[in-house]
Amino acid sequence: MKHSLKTLIMASALIATTACTGVGDTTQHQTTTTTTEVSVQHIRNATVKITYGETTFLVDPMLAGKGAYPGFEGTYNSHLRNPLVDLPMPTEQLLANVDAVIVTHTHLDHWDDAAQQVIPKALPLFVQNEADAKTVRDQGFTDVRVLDQSAEFAGVTLQKTGGQHGEDSVYAVPPVAQMLGEVMGVLFSAPNAKQVYLAGDTVWRPEVEQVLKAEQPEVIILNTGAAVINGFEQAPILMGTSDTLRVHQMLPNASIVAVHMDAVNHMTVSRADLQQFVDTQEISATVRIPADGETLSF
Ligand SMILES: [Zn+2]
Numbered sequence: 001m002k003h004s005l006k007t008l009i010m011a012s013a014l015i016a017t018t019a020c021t022g023v024g025d026t027t028q029h030q031t032t033t034t035t036t037e038v039s040v041q042h043i044r045n046a047t048v049k050i051t052y053g054e055t056t057f058l059v060d061p062m063l064a065g066k067g068a069y070p071g072f073e074g075t076y077n078s079h080l081r082n083p084l085v086d087l088p089m090p091t092e093q094l095l096a097n098v099d100a101v102i103v104t105h106t107h108l109d110h111w112d113d114a115a116q117q118v119i120p121k122a123l124p125l126f127v128q129n130e131a132d133a134k135t136v137r138d139q140g141f142t143d144v145r146v147l148d149q150s151a152e153f154a155g156v157t158l159q160k161t162g163g164q165h166g167e168d169s170v171y172a173v174p175p176v177a178q179m180l181g182e183v184m185g186v187l188f189s190a191p192n193a194k195q196v197y198l199a200g201d202t203v204w205r206p207e208v209e210q211v212l213k214a215e216q217p218e219v220i221i222l223n224t225g226a227a228v229i230n231g232f233e234q235a236p237i238l239m240g241t242s243d244t245l246r247v248h249q250m251l252p253n254a255s256i257v258a259v260h261m262d263a264v265n266h267m268t269v270s271r272a273d274l275q276q277f278v279d280t281q282e283i284s285a286t287v288r289i290p291a292d293g294e295t296l297s298f
Contacts, residue, residue: 036193038219038298042290043094044087045263046110046201046223051097052190055154058098059186059198061115062108062263063091069108075266076228082109082264088293091118100124100153104200105165105183106132109264116140126151126158128184147184161185161211163202166229166237176229180237187215194218194298201260203236204243212250219298220247223260224274225267240269241277248283256287257296 041049046060066086071078087094091114101123103111116139119125124143127133133144145151150159164171165180185200185208197217199208211217226240238260239247247256261271271289278287288296 034192036190038188038194038196039295040196040219040221040257040290040298041295042257042259042292043089044085044292045083046104046260048198048221048257048259049094049098050188050196050198052154052156052188052193054097055099055156056097057100057102057153057156057188058095058119059102060104060110061101061119062110062112063087063094063118064112064114068114069112071265072108074230076230076233076268077265078230080265084263084265085292088291095119098123100126102126102147102158102186103132103136104128104185104198105181106135107181107201110201111136124153126153126186128160128182147186155190157189159187159189161187161197161199162205162207163200164205164207165201165203166232167203167235170229170232170235170237176232185211187211187217196221196298199223199239201238203239204246208247209250212247216251217254219255219257220251221257221259222247224258224269225261225264226269227260227264227266228268229266236268238267241274244274244278244287245281245283248281248286252286254286255296255298258287258289261289263292 036053039051045062047062048059050057067081069082071080121140122142125141126145126147133146136144147160163183163185165183171177183201186198188196195217196219198221201223222239224239224244226236227238228236261267275289278284
């Protein structure tokens with residue numbers, strides 16, 4: 001059964017041996033734990049595939065070829081066309097094993113025309129609220145589910161997490177606030193598997209800090225391109241280098257997967273910039289910056 005986690009569990013036996021030594025007496029007991037493999041495949045921009053056992057979620061699909069759309073008007077480097085690069089694989093291959101789609105918000109760089117065309121209309125698709133559900137249903141999708149607080153899919157629990165696509169100073173300008181809109185993140189959990197926290201298009205916020213503190217996820221996907229709207233150069237609308245460090249400092253043992261760089265016009269932090277930063281900070285052991293198409297296993 002493809003959708004049952006029980007059959008997806010890779011039986012890797014962790015043998016914990018405890019020796020209790022008394023006088024002339026040694027007792028040993030063994031515990032066997034099964035673990036579910038978790039992998040994160042970075043596709044491009046914010047598009048990632050997250051797999052628990054054999055259940056695969058496609059998050060924030062932007063699937064157009066290089067240069068399909070004009071740059072985002074009124075943003076940094078808007079003369080460049082989006083996406084800046086091609087997908088690392090054909091879309092058929094990309095979609096082959098996808099069981100459900102998650103759209104954190106409906107900005108073009110997370111849910112584009114190409115994705116709407118090629119993703120099968122009956123695939124289960126999670127969105128953040130009723131407004132986005134209506135948008136996506138109007139595009140022809142038939143199994144659209146609003147992630148109110150949490151949901152279960154094939155043995156994987158999805159929890160909606162909060163965030164904001166810019167600082168309060170940016171949201172104080174009504175047309176900008178309207179354009180940026182609401183966003184969500186998602187926390188993935190399953191029995192005997194590492195938790196993955198996908199923060200989404202958010203800046204550092206109390207909501208992010210709260211998830212890190214309360215859940216202590218082992219894997220954290222951050223959108224770290226520090227995108228900039230013209231006129232708000234001091235207040236990027238995504239995390240950047242210093243936020244990466246801040247997350248690392250809160251959870252030094254967590255693996256950070258940094259994405260949303262080098263693929264759309266308005267990013268001010270590239271992978272090379274971030275790599276240089278993490279090298280300087282000596283945190284490159286826990287901050288991973290995958291190439292397009294690269295899969296990381298946890
Ligand atoms: Zn984005």
